[in-house]
Amino acid sequence: MFSLVIPIFNEATLIDELVRRTVQAAEHITSDYEIIFVNDGSSDASLGKLLLYRNENRRIKVLSLSRNFGHQAAFTAGLEYSKGDIVAMMDGDLQDPPELLAKMYSGITKDGYDVISGRKTGRKGNVRRNFYTLIFHKIFSHVTDINNVGNAGNFSMMTRNALDALLSMNEKTRYLPGMRAFIGFRQGFVDFVRDERYDGNPKMSYGKLVTLAFDAIFSFSRFPITFCLYLGITGIIVFMAAGIYVLIAKLMHFAVPGWSSTLLSIYFLGSIQLVFLGIIGEYIFRNYKESQNRPVYFVKKFYD
Numbered sequence: 001m002f003s004l005v006i007p008i009f010n011e012a013t014l015i016d017e018l019v020r021r022t023v024q025a026a027e028h029i030t031s032d033y034e035i036i037f038v039n040d041g042s043s044d045a046s047l048g049k050l051l052l053y054r055n056e057n058r059r060i061k062v063l064s065l066s067r068n069f070g071h072q073a074a075f076t077a078g079l080e081y082s083k084g085d086i087v088a089m090m091d092g093d094l095q096d097p098p099e100l101l102a103k104m105y106s107g108i109t110k111d112g113y114d115v116i117s118g119r120k121t122g123r124k125g126n127v128r129r130n131f132y133t134l135i136f137h138k139i140f141s142h143v144t145d146i147n148n149v150g151n152a153g154n155f156s157m158m159t160r161n162a163l164d165a166l167l168s169m170n171e172k173t174r175y176l177p178g179m180r181a182f183i184g185f186r187q188g189f190v191d192f193v194r195d196e197r198y199d200g201n202p203k204m205s206y207g208k209l210v211t212l213a214f215d216a217i218f219s220f221s222r223f224p225i226t227f228c229l230y231l232g233i234t235g236i237i238v239f240m241a242a243g244i245y246v247l248i249a250k251l252m253h254f255a256v257p258g259w260s261s262t263l264l265s266i267y268f269l270g271s272i273q274l275v276f277l278g279i280i281g282e283y284i285f286r287n288y289k290e291s292q293n294r295p296v297y298f299v300k301k302f303y304d
Contacts, residue, residue, distance in 0.1 A: 002026060002033040002105070003084030006092045007074035012045040018094055019053050019060070025098035026059075029105045036061045037092075038078040041068030054303055062303040069297040072174040075154060077297045080167060088157040089176075090118075095195050096155040104157040107188050114162040114185035117177070118155035120194045153177055161185070172289050172296060227279070231272060 004026055011018070026033040039047045039062060047064060054060045063081055065074065075089055086108055090096040096118060104116040154176060158166070165183040166176075181187070 001084040001086075002030050003082035003087040004033070004035045004101070005038065005075060005078030005082055005087065005089045006035065007038045007040050007071060007078065008042060008046050008050065008092045009040040009068060009071075009074070010042045010044045010046060011092050012042075012049055014092075014094060015046060015049045015053075018092060019050075021094070021098045022090075023057065023060070025101045028102055034059050034061055034082070034084065036063055036078045036082055038074040039064040040070070040074040041065055051303060064300045064303070066298040066300040071154075072176055073297045075176055076167075076174060077299065079163060081302065082163075085160050086157060087160070087163050090155045091153075096153075097192065097195060100155075100190055100192055101157065103190050107190065108157060108159060111188065112186065113188040114159045115180060115183075115187040116157045117180065117187065117189050118153070119189040119191050120153070121191045156180060159185075172292075172294065173286050174296065231275060 004022060006018070006022065008015070022035055026035060037050050037060065039050065047062070050060070050062045054062055061081075063077055065077060069077075079087060079089065086105065088101055088104065090098065090101075100118060104118070107113045107116045156177075158180070162180075162183060162185045165185070166179055169179055169182075
């Protein structure tokens, strides 16, 4: 059985085209399939339109969450409710072409891969947004120990064994592409150029993208703490050099009275401590979220 998970948040304007293309792609793969649309707290007509399509095609299932829990939580919900032996996930804005699912499916069933990720070789649309995304992937690949993420996002396909391994990780702060790479197994890629949104505006604002980037880096890298160490060492070296300069200036009688003791203390030690506190605070906040052990999502109703 083949399962496809797609999160939906206020995408009523493109649901018709999304359903048409995904159903066509799934039927091209196998007649035994399910498409799980995860309604992530939509406030428009998205849920109503999805239920109309479900009345026409019972292989379409709708998982409606109690509110908007976010992109990664919606994916997690759909993956946990999926029943397929092979499970795919893709965004609901049609930037990930459903037509590539057949190639991914072939990579798993014929080439023996456990995980196939869609790797972006280029992007259409917003140049600035694409540039920021490219920079993030470059930084993430350099500051983490995970080397096989590439320029891959959520668009992917997994065997049931690989998916079970991914779902066994219970962290609340989730970055699924990193988790998918972390589990290992035999991983492959399908290259593609990411399309523009079919219709409407992006639902992931720049603020949400920055938050997701921080979640990814803090979850899979010790770089922020290492950065603190290096910054502290640099600060000590600079402070010592400045101290030597001040000492020489006093001996040579060209030091400005009161300047050295005030500014050196404020600008060097103060700024370094603030950076340390900010980074440590990020880790503490994430540990606090884990210790709360709250569910990642709540389901309002599953139309199965």
